[in-house]
Amino acid sequence: xxxxxxxxxxxxxxxxxxxxxxxVAVSKxxxxxxxxxxxxxxxxxxxxxxxxxxxxxxxxxxxxxEWHFIGHLQxxxxxxxxxxxxxxxxxxxxxxxxxxxxxxxxxxxIVSQVLMxxxxxxxxxxxxFTPEELIEYFREKRYEKLKATHICGVMGMAxxxxxxxxxxxxxxxxxxxxxxxxxxxxxxxxxxxxSMGMSGDWPAAxxxxxxxxxxxxxxxxxxxxx
Ligand SMILES: *Cc1c(COP(=O)(O)O)cnc(C)c1O
Numbered sequence: 485x486x487x488x489x490x491x492x493x494x495x496x497x498x499x500x501x502x503x504x505x506x507x508v509a510v511s512k513x514x515x516x517x518x519x520x521x522x523x524x525x526x527x528x529x530x531x532x533x534x535x536x537x538x539x540x541x542x543x544x545x546x547x548x549x550e551w552h553f554i555g556h557l558q559x560x561x562x563x564x565x566x567x568x569x570x571x572x573x574x575x576x577x578x579x580x581x582x583x584x585x586x587x588x589x590x591x592x593x594i595v596s597q598v599l600m601x602x603x604x605x606x607x608x609x610x611x612x613f614t615p616e617e618l619i620e621y622f623r624e625k626r627y628e629k630l631k632a633t634h635i636c637g638v639m640g641m642a643x644x645x646x647x648x649x650x651x652x653x654x655x656x657x658x659x660x661x662x663x664x665x666x667x668x669x670x671x672x673x674x675x676x677x678x679s680m681g682m683s684g685d686w687p688a689a690x691x692x693x694x695x696x697x698x699x700x701x702x703x704x705x706x707x708x709x710x
Pocket of ligand 1: 510512533554555681682683684698699700701702
């Protein structure tokens with residue numbers, strides 16, 4: 485997509501997104517020129533889903549970009565990811581992975597900010613905690629053993645379906661799980677973010693309480709998977 489179109493898409497989206505909701509421009513599979521076009525339009529928060537690709541982009545693109553990692557992360561890639569110093573790892577989908585992030589962060593002398601990924605969609609292939617598992621995790625205060633990781637909230641995806649009622653129901657479940665965790669753990673600090681909503685369904689996500697939305701196609705066009 486042309487730089488001018490990307491800039492126009494960002495500008496249009498900004499007018500539609502209500503204040504209090506932050507935009508993560510999902511730039512995975514898109515070249516650096518595309519990211520720079522959005523950057524020139526003032527966009528600073530970008531989302532990537534592969535560690536190798538993120539690592540390359542971090543090295544060459546402006547240093548004031550806030551990178552969000554949003555893809556499935558293998559434990560053997562955690563070290564390479566923490567070396568990229570992402571602003572937020574949105575896709576923590578198991579306690580095993582969280583512990584690995586905590587260990588590497590401690591070694592590197594940094595504190596990693598993360599979101600816990602919830603699985604509510606009907607697709608079986610999606611990663612994440614069920615609402616029950618995550619509520620249990622906090623109820624048992626297992627987060628207290630973390631030394632170098634701060635859990636800032638939750639991330640989730642709705643079912644990939646035309647059924648709008650189902651999509652809204654999925655977002656509502658993600659938000660309800662977040663609120664229940666907050667209510668049951670009043671000592672939690674900085675647990676504020678609900679990341680949900682993509683190009684096709686973000687207005688519904690915002691209606692249900694999203695604080696972060698992750699939008700790729702609507703900004704950069706279709707991805708070419710190589
Ligand atoms: C790719 C991706 C997005 C962006 O999807 P679009 O439909 O292109 O807006 C959002 N969230 C996650 C987790 C993704 O992997």
